[in-house]
Amino acid sequence: MTKKVTIYDLAELLKVSPATVSRSLNDHPSISEDTKKRILSAANKHGYRTNKFAANLRRQKSNTIGVIVPRLNSYFMSTVLAGIEQVANKVGYNLIISQSLESEKKEKINAKTLLNSGVDALLVSLAYETTDYEHFKKYTSRKIPLLFFDRVFDLPNCPTIVIDNRAAGYEATEHLIEQGCQNILHISGNLNRKVYKNRFKGYKAALGSNGIKFTMDNLLETDLDPKKVDDALDYIKKSKKKIDGIFVSSDNFAANLIKELKKSGFAIPEDLKVIGFNNDPVSEIISPNLTTIDYPGFKMGVLAGESIIAHLNGNINLQSTNSIVLRHELIVRESTS
Amino acid sequence: MTKKVTIYDLAELLKVSPATVSRSLNDHPSISEDTKKRILSAANKHGYRTNKFAANLRRQKSNTIGVIVPRLNSYFMSTVLAGIEQVANKVGYNLIISQSLESEKKEKINAKTLLNSGVDALLVSLAYETTDYEHFKKYTSRKIPLLFFDRVFDLPNCPTIVIDNRAAGYEATEHLIEQGCQNILHISGNLNRKVYKNRFKGYKAALGSNGIKFTMDNLLETDLDPKKVDDALDYIKKSKKKIDGIFVSSDNFAANLIKELKKSGFAIPEDLKVIGFNNDPVSEIISPNLTTIDYPGFKMGVLAGESIIAHLNGNINLQSTNSIVLRHELIVRESTS
DNA sequence: ATGAAAGCGCTAACAA
DNA sequence: TTGTTAGCGCTTTCAT
Numbered sequence: 032m033t034k035k036v037t038i039y040d041l042a043e044l045l046k047v048s049p050a051t052v053s054r055s056l057n058d059h060p061s062i063s064e065d066t067k068k069r070i071l072s073a074a075n076k077h078g079y080r081t082n083k084f085a086a087n088l089r090r091q092k093s094n095t096i097g098v099i100v101p102r103l104n105s106y107f108m109s110t111v112l113a114g115i116e117q118v119a120n121k122v123g124y125n126l127i128i129s130q131s132l133e134s135e136k137k138e139k140i141n142a143k144t145l146l147n148s149g150v151d152a153l154l155v156s157l158a159y160e161t162t163d164y165e166h167f168k169k170y171t172s173r174k175i176p177l178l179f180f181d182r183v184f185d186l187p188n189c190p191t192i193v194i195d196n197r198a199a200g201y202e203a204t205e206h207l208i209e210q211g212c213q214n215i216l217h218i219s220g221n222l223n224r225k226v227y228k229n230r231f232k233g234y235k236a237a238l239g240s241n242g243i244k245f246t247m248d249n250l251l252e253t254d255l256d257p258k259k260v261d262d263a264l265d266y267i268k269k270s271k272k273k274i275d276g277i278f279v280s281s282d283n284f285a286a287n288l289i290k291e292l293k294k295s296g297f298a299i300p301e302d303l304k305v306i307g308f309n310n311d312p313v314s315e316i317i318s319p320n321l322t323t324i325d326y327p328g329f330k331m332g333v334l335a336g337e338s339i340i341a342h343l344n345g346n347i348n349l350q351s352t353n354s355i356v357l358r359h360e361l362i363v364r365e366s367t368s
Numbered sequence: 369m370t371k372k373v374t375i376y377d378l379a380e381l382l383k384v385s386p387a388t389v390s391r392s393l394n395d396h397p398s399i400s401e402d403t404k405k406r407i408l409s410a411a412n413k414h415g416y417r418t419n420k421f422a423a424n425l426r427r428q429k430s431n432t433i434g435v436i437v438p439r440l441n442s443y444f445m446s447t448v449l450a451g452i453e454q455v456a457n458k459v460g461y462n463l464i465i466s467q468s469l470e471s472e473k474k475e476k477i478n479a480k481t482l483l484n485s486g487v488d489a490l491l492v493s494l495a496y497e498t499t500d501y502e503h504f505k506k507y508t509s510r511k512i513p514l515l516f517f518d519r520v521f522d523l524p525n526c527p528t529i530v531i532d533n534r535a536a537g538y539e540a541t542e543h544l545i546e547q548g549c550q551n552i553l554h555i556s557g558n559l560n561r562k563v564y565k566n567r568f569k570g571y572k573a574a575l576g577s578n579g580i581k582f583t584m585d586n587l588l589e590t591d592l593d594p595k596k597v598d599d600a601l602d603y604i605k606k607s608k609k610k611i612d613g614i615f616v617s618s619d620n621f622a623a624n625l626i627k628e629l630k631k632s633g634f635a636i637p638e639d640l641k642v643i644g645f646n647n648d649p650v651s652e653i654i655s656p657n658l659t660t661i662d663y664p665g666f667k668m669g670v671l672a673g674e675s676i677i678a679h680l681n682g683n684i685n686l687q688s689t690n691s692i693v694l695r696h697e698l699i700v701r702e703s704t705s
Numbered sequence: 706a707t708g709a710a711a712g713c714g715c716t717a718a719c720a721a
Numbered sequence: 722t723t724g725t726t727a728g729c730g731c732t733t734t735c736a737t
Contacts, residue, residue: 037730048708053732061706078506080484084425085730088713093421095464095485103453104666109446116440116467120478125485127432127462130453141457147417148432148462169415257649286653312594316623318655329441374714385724390716398722422714425729708737713730720725 036079045073056081087149095125096339097145097153101133101182106283106311107328108156111180114332115154122340124151133254135160142166151175152339157182159221159254176342180335182224190342192335194359196226199324200233202361203278203306206322208241210304210367212276215243218251218263218288220280230280230308248272255280257287264291275303276367282307286317289366304367319365327357373416382410393418424486432462433676434482434490438470438519443620443648444665445493448517451669452491459677461488470591472497479503488512489676494519496558496591513679517672519561527679529672531696533563536661537570539698540615540643543659545578547641547704549613552580555588555600555625557617567617567645585609592617594624601628612640613704619644623654626703641704656702664694 038052045052047066054062055070056079073079087093096119100108112128119126127145131138138158145153146169153170157179164184170177171186183191207215217234220227231250238245251266253259263284267274279285285307289299297303299319307314307323314321334355375389382389384403391399392407393416410416424430433456437445449465456463464482468475475495482490483506490507494516501521507514508523520528544552554571557564568587575582588603590596600621604611616622622644626636634640636656644651644660651658671692 035730039730049731050709050733051707053730054707057732063706066706082425082730083485084421084430085713086732088419088421088425088715089730089732091421091713102450103440104443104446104450106441106443109441112465113439113441113467116465120466120481123481125464125481126466128449128453128465129457129463130450132454144457144460144462148420283649290653290655312620313650313653316627316650317653318627372714376714386714387716387725388723390714391723394716400722403722419714422729423716425731426714426716428729706737709735711732711734713732715729716727718725718727721723 035082036077037082038079041070041073041077041079044077045069091149092151093149094123095127095148095150096336097148097150098126098128099138099141099145099153099155100128100130101156101158102130103128106313107181107309107326110328111156111332111335114329114334115336116332118333118336118340124340131158131161133159135163139166142169146170146175151343153177154335154339155179157184157224159224162223176339178335178339178342180331182226184225188353190338190353190355192331192338192355192357193226194326194331194357196229197233197236199308199326199359199361200230200278201237202233203230203308203324204234204237205241206361206363206367207276207278207304207306208237208243210276210300212304213243214249214272214274215276215278216249216251216267216270216274218253218255218277218279218284220253220255222252227280230278234278253284255284257284260284260287260291263288264295267292268295277303277305279305280308282309282311282314282321282323285321285323286311286313289317289319289321300365300367306367310362314362314364317366322364322367323362325360325362327359331357372419373414374419375416378407378410378414378416381414382406429488430486431460432464432485432487433673434485434487435463435465436475436478436482436490436492437465437467438493438495439467440465443650444518444646444663447665448493448669448672451666451671452673453669455670455673455677461677468495468498470496472500476503479506483507483512488680490514491672491676492516494521494561496561499560513676515672515676515679517668519563521562525690527675527690527692529668529675529692529694530563531663531668531694533566534570534573536645536663536696536698537567537615538574539570540567540645540661541571541574542578543698543700543704544613544615544641544643545574545580547613547637549641550580551586551609551611552613552615553586553588553604553607553611555590555592555614555616555621557590557592559589564617567615571615590621592621594621597621597624597628600625601632604629605632614640614642616642617645619646619648619651619658619660622658622660623648623650626654626656626658637702637704643704647699651699651701654703659701659704660699662697662699664696668694 042049055067129141177189180192310325379386392404466478517529647662
């Protein structure tokens with residue numbers, strides 16, 4: 032029954048012009064309150080829905096924001112997304128979300144699709160693999176706001192939202208040292224990504240300032256997929272010098288690792304202290320509770336959303352803000368004390 | 369530099385009509401391979417991007433699928449979404465995702481927004497609160513395919529994707545009984561939602577078939593937010609008859625509950641056996657590992673996506689399939705044996 | 706305060 | 722196989 036009703040129908044019905052209807056619907060100032068009311072109520076009554084394609088075609092904007100993330104189903108990412116969605120929705124923006132599954136190729140395809148879909152802006156957290164950034168040039172050259180969060184890359188005029196991963200890595204490592212660890216293993220994600228690179232840098236720096244020499248043996252680079260926990264376990268068992276502390280770049284991996292370590296007879300924190308990263312809920316479920324770095328995902332999402340929307344609204348304040356650094360926090364729990 | 373280039377520009381450039389360009393771009397059969405190639409390469413060279421608004425306006429379809437979920441950031445939901453995204457992306461559909469945050473009001477707003485955004489189809493998992501379904505009528509009356517998953521409601525011609533929650537609840541409960549439990553508490557989500565209602569029914573049925581009388585004391589209805597774990601703990605402690613088994617409708621809640629129970633001196637599974645629901649990764653992190661019902665979220669997402677796309681393509685096979693029931697599985701771990 | 710009219714860029718029916 | 726043409730529904734400039 033609900034046939035599609037257009038502004039022309041409404042116009043005819045009320046003996047006004049389509050322009051007047053359009054203006055009323057958009058609350059244009061130069062329309063008398065009276066006619067506005069008449070039109071609005073008629074629109075309501077007849078179930079008028081604005082056709083966004085037509086409107087978008089006309090004004091060349093879509094009121095949608097594209098998002099590309101490595102994967103949807105991680106605690107951290109879904110929390111960030113929840114934050115983005117919340118602010119976007121509040122101001123009437125839709126979110127088109129796609130996942131790269133850590134593949135550069137898929138990231139490129141997604142970027143292209145979203146461009147074609149006419150997103151007004153793009154929020155990106157990079158795939159592990161990505162080393163080429165051509166696919167984003169199309170955005171910058173068209174002045175489509177582009178913002179990176181978490182897994183970022185510095186492109187001219189593209190704000191980034193991160194935490195100070197180097198400082199966080201430093202604090203995590205120093206905490207282990209303070210707890211008496213002397214031979215600390217760092218289990219890192221892909222070092223091409225600055226997040227992990229910087230945590231690693233912080234780790235090395237902390238060793239340095241405490242007079243501990245770093246050797247490559249003390250670095251284990253993995254994709255942090257819990258399936259790889261066994262490899263890590265082997266690595267730890269086979270280590271020549273006894274490892275007494277581990278700084279893992281992911282709580283999820285750390286929790287799974289602790290589980291296996293315990294099975295293998297390691298006492299935590301007595302034999303071995305472990306610190307994770309993210310403050311994922313598992314960190315409070317695992318026994319012993321995991322010391323970690325709190326990484327404010329929801330807040331990051333909110334900020335990413337707010338920042339890009341401010342950008343879209345031409346709000347210069349945030350536009351000039353080229354990098355937002357969120358505060359992280361060391362959370363000490365049982366696994367290190 | 370990249371000005372917008374339209375099919376008209378291309379047409380002029382190659383001395384053909386816009387129609388030919390359009391057809392080539394869409395790989396229309398009645399265009400010679402030769403001109404197709406010429407046009408495609410010219411399009412590439414000049415950085416042509418199709419304007420989806422115009423195309424959508426013309427064809428009255430958007431190639432996007434709307435999704436409304438209670439929240440993005442739960443393990444289960446983000447897994448389902450990952451599944452949906454994977455299939456949608458594969459066949460060139462975009463996903464617009466929004467969250468109701470368990471609020472009926474927000475769900476209604478989202479449904480309206482997505483309708484206005486011209487989604488070709490809508491996938492929904494209902495909010496706790498929702499008891500009125502008027503907002504979906506607009507979809508059905510316009511023949512926009514609508515599919516419910518997980519938290520479903522039976523609307524005419526709307527497929528649903530679920531698991532057999534009653535059977536799962538039955539199995540979970542029977543497992544506890546087999547392990548010797550006699551006084552089993554069920555911690556349920558909002559019983560207005562069929563998922564929880566049916567698990568509860570299964571629970572009651574299992575008690576019945578095993579000659580155990582159900583009393584309302586044995587049901588605790590909550591929103592399954594881990595923050596409410598303390599209430600549950602109190603409830604258990606204050607229970608007159610000693611509770612020796614708990615069937616919780618959520619692994620996450622169960623894991624947090626176990627943690628608190630242990631703190632309060634309960635031995636699990638000796639004093640108290642616990643079974644969860646979902647097979648969330650936490651179930652293998654918590655100690656003791658949590659017995660649970662495996663709920664195939666990713667598969668559910670894939671199926672939801674495939675089903676709705678088949679629908680959109682006019683594939684009758686799936687269209688007639690009004691309800692898909694996925695297989696669940698009891699996974700026995702330490703918390704019950 | 707309101708109307709007339711010109712497109713936004715694309716697709717598809719109809720013609721050739 | 723290719724071209725002509727008429728919109729899709731909306732916004733917005735220019736008139737009135």
